[in-house]
Amino acid sequence: MISEETKELVDRGVMLPLMEEFYTIQGEGYHKGTAAYFIRIGGCDVGCHWCDVKESWDANVHPPTHIGQIVENAVKYSKTIVITGGEPLTWDMTQLTGNLKKQGCDIHIETSGAYDLTGTWDWICLSPKKIKLPKPEIYSKANELKVIIFNKHDFKFAEEQAENVGKDCILYLQPEWSNREKMIPLIVDYVMKNPQWKVSLQTHKYLNIP
Ligand SMILES: C[S@@+](CC[C@H](N)C(=O)[O-])C[C@H]1O[C@@H](n2cnc3c(N)ncnc32)[C@H](O)[C@@H]1O
Ligand SMILES: Nc1nc2[nH]cc(C(=O)O)c2c(=O)[nH]1
Ligand code: SF4
Numbered sequence: 130m131i132s133e134e135t136k137e138l139v140d141r142g143v144m145l146p147l148m149e150e151f152y153t154i155q156g157e158g159y160h161k162g163t164a165a166y167f168i169r170i171g172g173c174d175v176g177c178h179w180c181d182v183k184e185s186w187d188a189n190v191h192p193p194t195h196i197g198q199i200v201e202n203a204v205k206y207s208k209t210i211v212i213t214g215g216e217p218l219t220w221d222m223t224q225l226t227g228n229l230k231k232q233g234c235d236i237h238i239e240t241s242g243a244y245d246l247t248g249t250w251d252w253i254c255l256s257p258k259k260i261k262l263p264k265p266e267i268y269s270k271a272n273e274l275k276v277i278i279f280n281k282h283d284f285k286f287a288e289e290q291a292e293n294v295g296k297d298c299i300l301y302l303q304p305e306w307s308n309r310e311k312m313i314p315l316i317v318d319y320v321m322k323n324p325q326w327k328v329s330l331q332t333h334k335y336l337n338i339p
């Protein structure tokens with residue numbers, strides 16, 4: 130059980146349930162191939178059945194950690210920081226991103242957009258989910274839209290989502306990992322016919338890195 134005091138600090142985003150942090154190569158989307166320090170915050174109740182980090186969902190199993198500590202660890206490795214989860218927007222990201230900005234970091238987020246957008250971001254990767262759609266405000270701020278393709282219906286969902294983003298937002302289709310052999314040929318064909326879209330792969334999984 131966490132104390133009332135800790136709970137209050139987490140509510141204010143001064144402490145956050147930290148699942149893991151690691152220095153790696155961004156595997157997905159526009160910044161794939163770029164070295165970055167990943168901060169994975171626990172807690173998500175979106176519930177994607179194919180989620181590749183289900184261990185992140187229960188915030189209670191991830192220790193509340195002072196953001197000062199998180200930032201101190203991060204800047205030892207990189208000035209390019211990716212905040213992911215879980216769903217990072219479950220929490221107030223104002224304090225964490227404010228602190229990282231003071232250290233001169235470039236801060237990226239991986240989000241479903243299902244909760245209010247808090248924090249200061251240099252790059253927003255919006256990966257919308259049918260079961261809990263993004264809050265309307267985030268669409269115009271997304272730098273990339275990354276739709277996961279698990280089945281054929283997801284192409285239609287991708288097109289619907291693309292109508293909401295700004296004209297400079299980069300559009301990606303990313304195969305759901307467990308179904309990739311089936312969906313990659315369809316994605317390749319789709320992108321050749323609809324070249325406003327690009328393919329995104331989870332390249333870190335091919336490289337065997339975190
Ligand atoms: C684990 S999520 C965490 C961030 C946030 N909750 C979200 O969904 O955007 C990080 C990224 O991985 C994607 N992802 C999760 N499981 C996946 C899978 N099985 N195959 C492909 N992409 C996946 C998500 O759509 C998201 O873009
Ligand atoms: N290397 C690497 N790149 C990633 N891009 C997005 C990831 C995520 O889980 O948010 C991820 C991840 O888990 N590892
Ligand atoms: S929103 Fe992200 S973390 Fe949450 S279940 Fe879906 S893929 Fe996993």
Ligand SMILES: [Mg+2]
Pocket residue numbers: 181182
């Ligand atoms: Mg991942």
